Amino acid sequence: MTTTTGTYRPIPIGELLEMLRNDGFQITPDSYRRVFAVVNTFFPDGLPVDAADQPIESARQELCQLLGPVLVRNETEQERFAKQFHQLVIERATAPPQPPYHLLLRHPQPGKGALFRSFYCC
Amino acid sequence: MAIDFNFSSAELETFRPEAQRTEYVVDPALYNAVRVAILLQQPLLLTGEPGTGKTRLAEKLADDLSQRPDSDFLNRPLVFHTKTTSTFTDLFYTxxxxxxxxxxxxxxxxxxxxxxxxxxxxxxxxxxxxxxxxxxxxSAYIQLQALGQAILLSNAEALADYNRREQSYLPMSSVPTDRPRSTVVLIDEVDKAPRDFANDLLNELDRFEFCVREDRNQTYCRGLGKVIVILTSNSEKNLPDAFLRRCIFYHIEFPEKQLLDIVVGQLFTNSPEYKAKKAQIDERLKEYIGVFMAMRNSNPKKQPATAELISWIYFLREQLINNVPYNSIDKTIRRAGNSILAKHKDDLLALNNALTE
Known part of the structure; x- marks a missing residue:
């Protein structure tokens, strides 16, 4: 889930790594460790956003360039990573915040009252 | 008729490769890859076409790090040139x-x-x-090699012991051993070595430790000094996955035109002519780079890279400074220039044919 706090937006690391894994990247527990180490060092507050709540382009680019070398293993993956990364970050920036459906025991469809109903059903 | 080579000292001076050297311009993406490698203390594996500056990055990094205040970095990288017969111990000692x-x-x-x-x-x-x-x-027949030297230099205790034993190994060529140091190690063209070379290195690169079997199993491990490892590969052979997993990977693309302008422009920035005719030279430089890009994009058997571009522009610097359009340059000079760009006889033939058309 992506919400904004102040002038920063949380980085969707879990989604990114899952997306990459589905795309054939070799994502290991060590990948998570390395990615968290990079993010905690260089972007501890998240991805900075501008007045329009959009990630600042230079920061987005820098984060992509920092995470790419950790996760890719060849030239083709390097290209694919950049595309996947930007696609995800831009999508998250334009999409409205979503409730954490994946944390619920049941998975209701988005709709009026669906979220609360699922809590009562559990 | 016998011809003697009789160059003037000025000519010989010009032939020195250092004379053609430009300040290495680091692409932001490469800079960020280096930051990550330093943060995670993992080797940085660089791939890319020959001539895109993989090897020179290590020189630039060592030089820059050594110039920081209170830096303990050696001002040049310790280099290991991988051979087809290299084994992993060669990286530490011979x-x-x-x-x-x-x-x-x-x-x-x-x-x-x-x-x-x-x-x-x-x-x-x-x-x-x-x-x-x-x-x-x-021990009198053992010589520490790049990574072995780096590990020894990083460890104050081991270095003191080494000096106390009156440097019992063969001397490390021009590496100062007076005090502990951090170093940049360049392992050049790692893909040249047999596949086992990379596999055997896995543990050593994780722990930065090695043992000299012939010297009563003397063990050396990294001390407080930093060891930054840069590996280069021309991707002639695939490296094992387990090895790649331990590396920070970056593929150096051929630079975009904007970066090329900066790289090549540096050949002239210090010349008095450039200061006087900056706009004119910049404009002409763009034309020459355009000619180069056209050649590069004409699908040659071997594409020229940044190193060839720099040498070619340097060769044509007089024409550039005198604002001579490329097509007006004497054909003999252009033909000589072609031999810098072409790395295959068919490419050279195509370029020279284009001159006569």
Whole structure:
């Protein structure tokens, strides 16, 4: 889930790594460790956003360039990573915040009252 | 007719590769890859076309790091040139077993190897007579190599011990051992080595530790100094996955035109002519780079890279400064320039044919 706090937006690391894994990247527990180490060092507050709540382009680019070398293993993956990364970050920036459906025991469809109903059903 | 090579010293000076060197311009993406490698203390594996500056990055990094205030970095990288026969121990040290054997059995007492007509049993006699003599220490035939030197230099205690033993190994060529240092290690063209080379390195690169078997299993491990490892590969061979997993990977693309302008422009920034005719030279430079890009994009058998571009522009610098359009340059000079760009005879032929059309 992506919400904004102040002038920063949380980085969707879990989604990114899952997306990459589905795309054939070799994502290991060590990948998570390395990615968290990079993010905690260089972007501890998240991805900075501008007045329009959009990630600042230079920061987005820098984060992509920092995470790419950790996760890719060849030239083709390097290209694919950049595309996947930007696609995800831009999508998250334009999409409205979503409730954490994946944390619920049941998975209701988005709709009026669906979220609360699922809590009562559990 | 016999021709003697008789160059003036000024000409020879121009031929020196250093004279053509430009300040290395680091692409932001490459800069960020280096930051990550330093943060995670993992080797940085660089791939890319030959001539895109993989090797020079190590020089630039060592130089820049050594210039920081209170830096303990050596101002040049410790380089290991990988060979097709390299084994992982070569990266740490080499042991001259043959030299040691010869010294132990043949050198002492000036015994000569058998000569034609001489006694064939003499070497055997020598061997027998040496049995009671002292055998030279193996350490005198050991020489630390790039990564071994870096690990030794990073560890104050090991370095003190090394100096106390009066540098018992063969001398490390021009590496100062007066105090502990952090270093940049360049392992060049790692893909040249057999596949086992990379596999054998896995543990050593994780722990930065090695053992000199021939020196009574003397073990060295990294101390407080930093060791930044840069590996380059021309991707001639695939590296094992387990090895890649331990590396920070970056593929250096051929630079975009904007970066090329900066890289090549540096050839002239210090010249007085450039200061006087900056706009004019910049404009002409763009035309020349355009010619280069057209050649690069014409699908040659071997595309010229940044290194070729720099050499080519440097070769044409006089015409550039004098604002000569590329097509007005004397054909002989253009033909000579083509030989810098073309790396295959068909490419050279195509370029030279284009001149005559």
């Amino acid at each position: 042991y001259d077993a043959l030299g040691h054997f010869q010294a132990a059995h043949f050198d002492e007492g000036n015994q000569l190897p058998p000569t034609p007509g001489g006694s064939l049993t003499k070497p055997i006699d020598n061997l027998l007579s040496k049995q009671k003599k002292e055998v030279p220490q193996a």
